[in-house]
Amino acid sequence: MTYIKMSPWKNFENAAKRMSQFAGELERGLTIESGSFSPRTDIAEDAEKYYMCIELPGIQKEDVKISVNEERELTIQGTKNAIGNEAKSLLKSERAYGTFSRTFLLPENLDLQKISAKFENGILELSMPKIEPPQPKEYEINID
Numbered sequence: 458m459t460y461i462k463m464s465p466w467k468n469f470e471n472a473a474k475r476m477s478q479f480a481g482e483l484e485r486g487l488t489i490e491s492g493s494f495s496p497r498t499d500i501a502e503d504a505e506k507y508y509m510c511i512e513l514p515g516i517q518k519e520d521v522k523i524s525v526n527e528e529r530e531l532t533i534q535g536t537k538n539a540i541g542n543e544a545k546s547l548l549k550s551e552r553a554y555g556t557f558s559r560t561f562l563l564p565e566n567l568d569l570q571k572i573s574a575k576f577e578n579g580i581l582e583l584s585m586p587k588i589e590p591p592q593p594k595e596y597e598i599n600i601d
Contacts, residue, residue, distance in 0.1 A: 493555025494553035494557055495557060496533075497511070497512045498512075506584055507567065509581075509585070511559075521533065525563070529567070529569070532561075533561075534556070534558040536555070563585070566587050566589065568585075568586045571585075
């Protein structure tokens with residue numbers, strides 16, 4: 458006779474682990490994507506700054522817009538135009554064209570006024586300096 462060890466809670470544990478990972482992702486920041494394609498993005502940090510590196514091959518600097526709002530949502534949007542195929546009969550196309558928009562929810566420890574951007578050779582680099590997050594204000598109440 459063969460015995461098989463089963464754990465009825467294994468699937469439940471896996472689901473709980475996935476939910477925990479999802480909650481962690483929400484805490485680190487939410488990303489929203491829309492458009493014809495989505496540029497690949499790397500996000501890194503050191504002690505002083507956060508860094509974003511976004512691949513935008515074939516896109517001109519003038520076709521990219523970066524903004525940040527009061528809700529700490531950083532939006533990068535733009536357009537990649539098809540080039541060189543107007544007079545030809547296209548047999549196959551693997552390149553993506555059109556508009557894109559990516560929105561990232563930024564952490565509270567960033568100085569939004571000092572975000573800088575550099576665009577060179579189809580690579581957009583953002584540098585975002587860290588600051589101490591604002592501490593909740595506490596007021597002492599006198600007892601009469």
